[in-house]
Amino acid sequence: MIIFGSKTVGSTVKSGKFDCPNCRREESYKLKNYKKYFHIFFIPLFKIQDLGDELNCFFCNTAYIPGSILSQEQYDTRNKLGTLSYEENNRLGLEPCDFGKRVGAYAIDLAIMYAVSLTIVLLVPSISMFFMFIGFVYFTACDFVLKGSSLGKLALSIKTVDFDENQEILVYNIILRNLVKGICVYFPPLFMTSLLNQDKRAIHDLAAKTMVIDK
Ligand SMILES: [Zn+2]
Structure with missing residues (x-):
């Protein structure tokens, strides 16, 4: 084998x-x-x-x-995202999604995570260590099952794609993206990096070569 x-x-x-x-x-x-x-x-x-x-x-x-x-x-x-400028991306109809929409999707995901966490703690009080990983587990599982989306992203019709290829994100992108995102949770201003470039990529997008777009 x-x-x-x-x-x-x-x-x-x-x-x-x-x-x-x-x-x-x-x-x-x-x-x-x-x-x-x-x-x-x-x-x-x-x-x-x-x-x-x-x-x-x-x-x-x-x-x-x-x-x-x-x-x-x-x-x-040249129809490959990585080699195109911001204007050319727009020409192909790939619009990076607004920061506000990402915050909205994140808020929906947080609400779901809190509801799930609360239920788990009520059922199994000794499992509180699990909290440290719940965000990583939730977003990683969502990215795998929903192919670059989370429940919040689905609700607001946005998704994560491979920045170089404009294809579904791979295992490597998913894990790296969510690890960096998990670290950023401890320093929330890092998410604002999304406001500093035209493709609206946050630090976890830059690390994992991804981009969040409007579907
Ligand atoms: Zn033929």
Whole structure:
């Protein structure tokens, strides 16, 4: 059994119709991006290498270099968040969410955490040590199950994405983000770092290469 190693994962970037040179007629295509991840027990932990994009004919499955098939308008190789400026992000419709909304989502999450904590303490008084970790456990579990959201974020239609790739956040991002966030709870002004840059990224976003956007 392979416990850890590297694994190539392809994700569909877009699909459409094109004139397939092999089929010599109009067919559907899928444009996929491939990345190599380091994995443990089949869980991709972090990205090792970006292998690039490939375009495949849906009918004959021939692989093409996307740039040779699609026009520049259809295939923009710069369509990756990490390489774009704030204005270009906006052009793609990715709007970093307002600080107020994040505070609102956090308030909802805090209320839920307090309700859960209170119930736990009433049921099992000896478990108070658990409090130190409840925020980390809550946000980490939410990020895994809700794919970058928490109950508060869901309520306000915002979510956390990978800043470089604009994809779902990975295990590595989730754990690092919530560890730093957990430390910031002891120094709340650190959350204000979100007000200091155009992408509205707080210190835990910068550490974990994430960004919170409006859905
Ligand atoms: Zn074809």
